[in-house]
Amino acid sequence: MKFSKERLRLGFIIVLLILTTIFLSFYDKVLSFPEELKAIEGKERILELQFPFNVSVRSDNGDLLINGNHLKNKYIVVNLSEPVSLKFLQQGTINLELKMLGLIPLKKIKVNVIPEIKVVPGGHSIGVKLRSDGVIVVGYSNIIGPDSKKYSPGRSSGIQLGDTIVEINKEKILGVEHMAEIINETSGSEVELKIKRNSKIFSINVKPIYNKQEGLYQLGLWVRDIAAGVGTLTFYDPENKVYGALGHIITDIDTGKPIEISEGEIIKAKIAAIEKGERNKPGEKKGVFVQEDKIIGNIQKNTSYGIFGILNQELNNPYYHLIPVGIISEVQEGPAEMLTVIKDDKIERFNIEILKVFHQKNPDNKGMIIKITDKRLIDQTGGIVQGMSGSPIIQKGKLVGAVTHVFVNDPTKGYAVFAEWMVGLAKEYNENSNNTVVNF
Structure with missing residues (x-):
C-alpha cells in the first residue's frame, strides 16, 4: 500500500511537471507575441496565440468586436487555442489586456488602428532624370x-x-x-x-x-550634374497626386554613392529590348525615353525606399483601379503577382511567390524574399533584371510591396520592400505640397 502511494505521488509529480512544461512552452509563445500591432479600421484582424486555455480580454480605451461580440470597457472570455477575430471600429490607439482565470496577467498589446489607404498600383516604365545639388566628382584627369x-x-x-x-x-x-x-x-x-x-x-x-x-x-576632375535611367513606378495616390517608384535609392553609376538632388523629373519610357539575366550576370531592361519634353511628374526626394514626388497627370492601371495598401502583418508567404513592362509600354501581370517575410519594426528595403515563378517571364528575362526595381507586388487584391534587388547567383529570386513603408513615407517626402498622406 505504501509502495502504491509513493508510485501515485511520483506519477502525480511527473504529470504536474509535464503540464507545467507544456504551459510554460505556450506561455513563452504568448510572451514572444508582439506588444504592438497595426490594424485597419473596420477590417478583421486575426489574432493567433495558440494558447490552450481560456483567457479574459479587456480593452480600457477603444471600440472593437471580438469574435463578433462587442467589447468596450469590459472583459470577454475567449479560447486562444483557436484564431481570434478582432475588428476595430475606431481609429487611434487601443490597449488590450489578456488575463488567465481573470486574475493572472498574460499580455498587454497596444494596437494602432489606422484608416485604410487605397492607391493605384503602378508597373509603368518611367524615365528618371536627377539633377544633383551641385556637381558630383566621378573621376580624376x-x-x-x-x-x-x-x-x-x-x-x-x-x-x-x-x-x-x-x-x-x-x-x-x-x-x-x-x-x-x-x-x-x-x-x-x-x-x-x-x-x-x-x-x-x-x-x-x-x-x-x-x-x-x-x-x-x-x-583635373571629371564631374557630372545629371543622372538618368529607366525604372518602374510603384503606386500613385490620386487624392493628393503623390507617387512612389523604384523602391531603393538612386546611386551614382561611377562612385556608387547616393545622389543628393536639387531637382528631377520623370517622363514616359518604353522597353526596346531585354538583356536576359543569368547566374552572376544581372540582366537589364533596355529602355528609351518617350516625349522627353513632356514631364509627367517631379522628383522631390531620392531615398533608401525609392523616389517620391508629385504627378501632374492622372495615372491608370489596366488591371486595377484603387486597391488597399496591405500592412506588413497582412503579407504572407505564398503566391502573389508582379506588375511590370517587358515590351514597349504594356504593363503585364506575372506570377511570383513570396518565399520569406521579415516582420520589420523599422523601414528597410529588404522586407521580403520573392521568387519569379512565371515561366514566360523567366524565358524572356531570366527573372528579375535591372529596370524592374519598383515593380508593384499584389497579394490577395492588396499592394504589399515592390521589387528592389535581384540575387546575383539566382536571378529568379530577389528582395522587395513593403508597400507600407513606401506609402507611409510619402508624406515626409512630399515637401513641396500642402496635400496630406496618412502616415502608416
Missing part, C-alpha cells in the same frame, strides 16, 4: 603643366570621388558648364570650393592649372 609634368589639382587637394561640389568662391554651382566657366574665369587664381561629403559640408582651396590642349584653366 591629368593636366600637363608648364614643366611637362602631369597634375590633378583637385585630387592633390583631397577631393574624393563621390564628393559634391556645391559652391565655388561662394557662388552656387548650377551645372557642369557653369563650373567650367567659373574656373576658367579665375585665370589660375586659387579658388574656394564648398564640398559636401556624407552629409557634411566643408571647404577646400584649390589652384587651377592651365590646360594647353583645351585652352582652359581646370582642376
Whole structure:
C-alpha cells in the first residue's frame, strides 16, 4: 500500500511537471507575441496565440468586436487555442489586456488602428532624370603643366570621388558648364570650393592649372550634374497626386554613392529590348525615353525606399483601379503577382511567390524574399533584371510591396520592400505640397 502511494505521488509529480512544461512552452509563445500591432479600421484582424486555455480580454480605451461580440470597457472570455477575430471600429490607439482565470496577467498589446489607404498600383516604365545639388566628382584627369609634368589639382587637394561640389568662391554651382566657366574665369587664381561629403559640408582651396590642349584653366576632375535611367513606378495616390517608384535609392553609376538632388523629373519610357539575366550576370531592361519634353511628374526626394514626388497627370492601371495598401502583418508567404513592362509600354501581370517575410519594426528595403515563378517571364528575362526595381507586388487584391534587388547567383529570386513603408513615407517626402498622406 505504501509502495502504491509513493508510485501515485511520483506519477502525480511527473504529470504536474509535464503540464507545467507544456504551459510554460505556450506561455513563452504568448510572451514572444508582439506588444504592438497595426490594424485597419473596420477590417478583421486575426489574432493567433495558440494558447490552450481560456483567457479574459479587456480593452480600457477603444471600440472593437471580438469574435463578433462587442467589447468596450469590459472583459470577454475567449479560447486562444483557436484564431481570434478582432475588428476595430475606431481609429487611434487601443490597449488590450489578456488575463488567465481573470486574475493572472498574460499580455498587454497596444494596437494602432489606422484608416485604410487605397492607391493605384503602378508597373509603368518611367524615365528618371536627377539633377544633383551641385556637381558630383566621378573621376580624376591629368593636366600637363608648364614643366611637362602631369597634375590633378583637385585630387592633390583631397577631393574624393563621390564628393559634391556645391559652391565655388561662394557662388552656387548650377551645372557642369557653369563650373567650367567659373574656373576658367579665375585665370589660375586659387579658388574656394564648398564640398559636401556624407552629409557634411566643408571647404577646400584649390589652384587651377592651365590646360594647353583645351585652352582652359581646370582642376583635373571629371564631374557630372545629371543622372538618368529607366525604372518602374510603384503606386500613385490620386487624392493628393503623390507617387512612389523604384523602391531603393538612386546611386551614382561611377562612385556608387547616393545622389543628393536639387531637382528631377520623370517622363514616359518604353522597353526596346531585354538583356536576359543569368547566374552572376544581372540582366537589364533596355529602355528609351518617350516625349522627353513632356514631364509627367517631379522628383522631390531620392531615398533608401525609392523616389517620391508629385504627378501632374492622372495615372491608370489596366488591371486595377484603387486597391488597399496591405500592412506588413497582412503579407504572407505564398503566391502573389508582379506588375511590370517587358515590351514597349504594356504593363503585364506575372506570377511570383513570396518565399520569406521579415516582420520589420523599422523601414528597410529588404522586407521580403520573392521568387519569379512565371515561366514566360523567366524565358524572356531570366527573372528579375535591372529596370524592374519598383515593380508593384499584389497579394490577395492588396499592394504589399515592390521589387528592389535581384540575387546575383539566382536571378529568379530577389528582395522587395513593403508597400507600407513606401506609402507611409510619402508624406515626409512630399515637401513641396500642402496635400496630406496618412502616415502608416
